[in-house]
Amino acid sequence: MGGNMSDVAITTAAEPDGAPRIAVLDILRGVAILGILFMNINDMGQSLYASFDDIRHLGWSASDQVAWWLREVFANGTARCMLEMLFGAGMVILTDRVAERAGERVVLRRYYVRNLILFAFGLVHVFILLWPGDILHTYGLAALVAFLFRRLRPRLLIMIGLTLALFQLVGGGYFGYYQTLQTRAQVAAIEAKVAAGAKPTADERKLLKNKAEKTKKRAETKAKSRSDIAAEDAARTGTFATWAAAQWHSFLDIESQFLEVLFVWEAASVMLLGAALYKLGILQGRRSRRFYVWMAVIAYGVGIPLRMIGAHEQMQFGNGPYTFWASYEIARQAMTLGHVALINLLVSTVFGARLLRPFVAAGRTALSIYIAQTLICLWVLYPPFVLGLYGKMSWGPLMVTALVIDAVLLVGANLWVRQYDIAPVEWAWRSLVEQRVLPWRKRPRAPQAEGAPALA
Numbered sequence: 135m136g137g138n139m140s141d142v143a144i145t146t147a148a149e150p151d152g153a154p155r156i157a158v159l160d161i162l163r164g165v166a167i168l169g170i171l172f173m174n175i176n177d178m179g180q181s182l183y184a185s186f187d188d189i190r191h192l193g194w195s196a197s198d199q200v201a202w203w204l205r206e207v208f209a210n211g212t213a214r215c216m217l218e219m220l221f222g223a224g225m226v227i228l229t230d231r232v233a234e235r236a237g238e239r240v241v242l243r244r245y246y247v248r249n250l251i252l253f254a255f256g257l258v259h260v261f262i263l264l265w266p267g268d269i270l271h272t273y274g275l276a277a278l279v280a281f282l283f284r285r286l287r288p289r290l291l292i293m294i295g296l297t298l299a300l301f302q303l304v305g306g307g308y309f310g311y312y313q314t315l316q317t318r319a320q321v322a323a324i325e326a327k328v329a330a331g332a333k334p335t336a337d338e339r340k341l342l343k344n345k346a347e348k349t350k351k352r353a354e355t356k357a358k359s360r361s362d363i364a365a366e367d368a369a370r371t372g373t374f375a376t377w378a379a380a381q382w383h384s385f386l387d388i389e390s391q392f393l394e395v396l397f398v399w400e401a402a403s404v405m406l407l408g409a410a411l412y413k414l415g416i417l418q419g420r421r422s423r424r425f426y427v428w429m430a431v432i433a434y435g436v437g438i439p440l441r442m443i444g445a446h447e448q449m450q451f452g453n454g455p456y457t458f459w460a461s462y463e464i465a466r467q468a469m470t471l472g473h474v475a476l477i478n479l480l481v482s483t484v485f486g487a488r489l490l491r492p493f494v495a496a497g498r499t500a501l502s503i504y505i506a507q508t509l510i511c512l513w514v515l516y517p518p519f520v521l522g523l524y525g526k527m528s529w530g531p532l533m534v535t536a537l538v539i540d541a542v543l544l545v546g547a548n549l550w551v552r553q554y555d556i557a558p559v560e561w562a563w564r565s566l567v568e569q570r571v572l573p574w575r576k577r578p579r580a581p582q583a584e585g586a587p588a589l590a
Contacts, residue, residue, distance in 0.1 A: 157494055158419045158481055163220050164496030164547075165477065168540040169213035170269075171507050172205055175536045177267055178511040179527050181366045182384050187359040188451070193528020199449075201530040206448070207441040208469070211462075214269065215470040217500075218401050221273055222408025223417050225284055242281075248567045249277040255563060264378055265508045266385035269401075270501075272394065276401035280409070288410035295407035298399050299463040307460035314455035321345050352453065370516075370524050377518050404467070411474075419478045426482075430475035437468030495547040499557035503543050510539055552576075 176192055177185055184191035189202060228248075229241045256271025283294055324338045334342065369380035388394070411417045416429075444458030444465065458465070480486025496503060515535070516524040527535065550557060555576050556564070565572045 155498065156418050158478060159220060159223060159417060160495075160497030161481060161490050161493045162216060162417070162474065162477055162497070163500050164493030164498075164544075165473075165490075166213045166216035166220065167500040167503050168493075168496055168544060169209060170217070170504070171511075171536045171540055172209050172533060173211070173213060174265075174267055174507065175511060175532050175539075176529070178265075178508075179516045179523065179532050179535070180525055181363045181370075182266065183359060183362040183366050187356075187363060189448070189529075190451070191363060192532070193530070195528065195530070198529035201533045203445055203449075205529075205533060206445045207438065210441075211466040212470045212473055215404055215466050216473065217269070218273075218276075218404035219408030219411060219417065219470065219474070221277065221401075222280060222405035222410075223412035225277060225280060225405065226409050226412050229281070229284060244567070245281055246278060249274040249281075251563060251566050252277075255559075259505065259508065260385050261382065263505070263508050264381040264512055266381050266388065268385075270504075272397045272401055275394075276398045276405060279398065279402040280405040283406055284409055288413045291406045291410035291413075295403045295405075295410065298403045299467060302463045303460050305460075306462075307457075310459040311455040311457060317341070317345070367525060371518055371522075373518060400463075407467070417474060419481060421478075423479065423482055426475045426479045430472050430479065433468045433470075433472035433475060437465050437472055440465035441469060492544055492548050495551040496544055498551055499547045499560065501563065502557035502559040503547060505559050506543055506546075507539065 180192045192198070225245070229245055251274075253271050253274030256268045256274055259265050259268040259270055283291060286294070320341060324334055324342060327338075328334055366380050366384070369376040408417065415421055416425075421429075440458070440461045444456070444462065447454075447456040447458055477490065481490055514520050516522075518524065547557075553576060554574050556572060556574060561572055561574060
């Protein structure tokens with residue numbers, strides 16, 4: 135980067151445990167951790183089950199539709215994806231730093247301890263702070279998998295990292311989209327044949343029977359989903375006990391469906407992509423402006439059309455088949471890469487560097503901001519006590535509320551880093567990893583611009 139990036143880099147400093155930071159990674163992390171609230175607040179302020187069923191349950195006025203559409207196209211999954219990439223970058227930085235001092239065995243032990251502690255923090259987030267959508271426990275597990283591949287060359291990391299996207303493209307494209315279309319065409323032909331008075335063959339009767347069974351199962355699933363939403367609404371507007379039980383039930387229900395395997399696969403694969411992008415100098419802004427322009431053009435050129443098509447399909451509220459069943463992960467990663475390129479372009483300009491400078495503090499306090507979002511939303515705004523606003527905000531007001539909360543947290547993060555070197559939750563985590571109480575208050579030290587641990 136040029137001189138403008140250096141101005142931003144000077145605002146960052148090494149952590150009390152000695153880990154240095156890269157300013158642009160902190161900016162990316164700050165943008166991502168604030169952005170993730172736009173994805174979580176609907177599940178905090180209204181039914182989590184509704185997210186898997188009918189988004190109209192949260193309200194569907196014209197302004198709600200605009201808010202949902204903008205969120206779906208530009209933000210859905212991208213904050214999480216960016217955090218996963220930064221986690222992979224942090225893995226490379228942290229393990230290389232320790233390996234230089236202590237060797238591979240120490241790296242293995244230290245990194246596993248670090249992420250097992252993060253996993254434990256995630257369980258506290260779920261069962262004590264009552265957020266079933268926690269990502270910390272997933273990242274803690276995914277990091278243990280990604281670590282095993284960290285020394286591979288970028289090309290191999292990218293190949294492994296794209297496995298989920300390719301699996302979804304092939305599986306969702308062929309079995310979800312193509313076969314569904316083929317089956318519907320065959321069923322329509324058989325039904326027309328029967329309507330004309332012809333007798334169906336044994337294979338045709340079997341196909342009609344399968345269709346009837348799937349239709350019945352779909353109706354049963356829909357009925358169960360509506361029952362789950364109603365039960366969640368009742369529990370989360372009841373007492374503390376019913377609220378806590380509902381949150382625990384939501385988490386355990388997700389786990390019982392083995393969705394955690396998919397979540398860990400997603401996180402680990404994108405962590406490896408992040409590790410590759412860091413090794414190639416892409417995440418941290420070491421490529422030319424021309425490179426980032428083309429990166430943004432290509433990434434958005436793929437991601438935005440796919441996202442717009444997917445949003446349009448979802449707004450039909452039918453049974454599919456839909457192309458986004460196959461393209462979701464590719465679109466998510468493409469949009470995220472577009473955001474990464476755009477931020478790196480902005481940071482390379484005077485205006486952009488000044489605009490994004492406050493996000494450095496958010497990146498340095500990302501874990502504490504993540505927990506603060508939960509405390510504000512689940513324990514002040516939307517629990518069955520204090521303000522008790524659960525179910526009273528539709529998509530538009532929810533997104534505006536997220537924006538206001540993020541603005542407050544961004545200001546708070548900048549005020550905090552003026553006085554302290556480390557945020558509260560980061561301090562607790564790293565003190566446990568270091569097995570010593572780390573200092574809090576800021577101490578004079580020379581500016582550093584190299585190295586940065588991720589939210590990992």
